[in-house]
Amino acid sequence: MEKEPHNRVRNILLGVIGLLLLILGIVIGLIIAGVISDRPLISESNGAETESMAAADSDETKADTDEPAETDTETAGQSSAEAQSSTEAQSSTEAQSDTAAQEDPIRIVLDPGHDDYCSRNHPDLGVNEQDLNLKIALACKAELETYEGVEVFLTREDGSCPDNGQGSDDVTGRTAYAASVDADLFVSLHNNATGLGYPSEANGAEVYITVYSKFTDESRKLGESILSELTSQVDLANRGVLTRVKAEKGYYDDGNVKDWYYLISTCIDQGFPGIIIEHAFMDNPHDNEILKDDSQLEAMGIADATGIARYYGLEKKSAQ
Numbered sequence: 001m002e003k004e005p006h007n008r009v010r011n012i013l014l015g016v017i018g019l020l021l022l023i024l025g026i027v028i029g030l031i032i033a034g035v036i037s038d039r040p041l042i043s044e045s046n047g048a049e050t051e052s053m054a055a056a057d058s059d060e061t062k063a064d065t066d067e068p069a070e071t072d073t074e075t076a077g078q079s080s081a082e083a084q085s086s087t088e089a090q091s092s093t094e095a096q097s098d099t100a101a102q103e104d105p106i107r108i109v110l111d112p113g114h115d116d117y118c119s120r121n122h123p124d125l126g127v128n129e130q131d132l133n134l135k136i137a138l139a140c141k142a143e144l145e146t147y148e149g150v151e152v153f154l155t156r157e158d159g160s161c162p163d164n165g166q167g168s169d170d171v172t173g174r175t176a177y178a179a180s181v182d183a184d185l186f187v188s189l190h191n192n193a194t195g196l197g198y199p200s201e202a203n204g205a206e207v208y209i210t211v212y213s214k215f216t217d218e219s220r221k222l223g224e225s226i227l228s229e230l231t232s233q234v235d236l237a238n239r240g241v242l243t244r245v246k247a248e249k250g251y252y253d254d255g256n257v258k259d260w261y262y263l264i265s266t267c268i269d270q271g272f273p274g275i276i277i278e279h280a281f282m283d284n285p286h287d288n289e290i291l292k293d294d295s296q297l298e299a300m301g302i303a304d305a306t307g308i309a310r311y312y313g314l315e316k317k318s319a320q
């Protein structure tokens with residue numbers, strides 16, 4: 001019986017210790033659980049970002065919220081959403097302006113004058129006007145396509161006739177093609193001859209523009225820009241920007257007598273300006289030598305393109 005009280009005390013002590021251990025275990029368990037459950041809320045990288053963004057974006061969010069952890073999460077969500085949407089807005093704006101340039105480029109139709117059917121062959125001068133015009137046009141197109149925001153079309157890429165054999169004086173197939181591609185500008189490329197035979201004194205480059213008042217001033221600026229390039233890049237005289245009218249053709253709706261050249265007047269009839277560049281005189285000895293040099297024909301095409309690009313304020317495509 002003596003042992004009984006001892007045992008009872010020991011049992012009570014063991015019970016108390018066990019209870020303490022149990023409580024301790026529960027406390028440790030809760031602490032561990034707390035640490036683990038805190039982890040996603042602390043989330044180092046988000047937290048750091050949130051801190052600066054929240055400070056910058058919105059102090060209200062912090063003040064209104066009792067639970068900083070939640071606030072941080074919400075703000076993080078908000079900020080990253082804002083960041084995302086602003087990034088999207090930025091890139092979609094960039095995409096839009098890119099697309100705008102692609103969707104609404106300046107549409108230029110280059111028209112190499114004449115062809116194998118409506119021929120301007122001058123065997124006595126050692127040149128074929130249709131071939132000279134085509135070489136210049138191809139160089140002009142290649143150079144223009146190094147610029148942003150422009151789309152270039154050719155009425156012919158070889159000796160074939162864009163006018164479907166409608167006769168050597170008919171040029172309406174060329175301007176009809178320009179209308180069909182919704183041209184902003186029609187540029188007919190030619191070379192000159194006095195018709196007086198070799199050797200003629202007349203030499204140099206000239207540009208014919210319309211007298212139709214809506215387009216005259218701008219066409220003049222364009223013509224001057226082209227001639228400035230042509231006569232500085234190639235050894236050609238500047239004969240200026242010219243107009244020529246033909247009373248028999250009647251009047252435009254602005255009351256002006258129609259342009260002499262059908263290439264120009266049929267453009268006006270269809271709502272866009274047309275110009276004619278006469279690069280050089282085939283029957284002038286000085287110009288004739290230049291026209292027999294393919295590198296000079298290429299230089300003329302590049303000069304035409306540069307003059308057009310400068311007039312429109314086009315920028316070169318960035319190197320890829």
Ligand SMILES: [Zn+2]
Nearest residue numbers: 113129190191
């Ligand atoms: Zn011609």
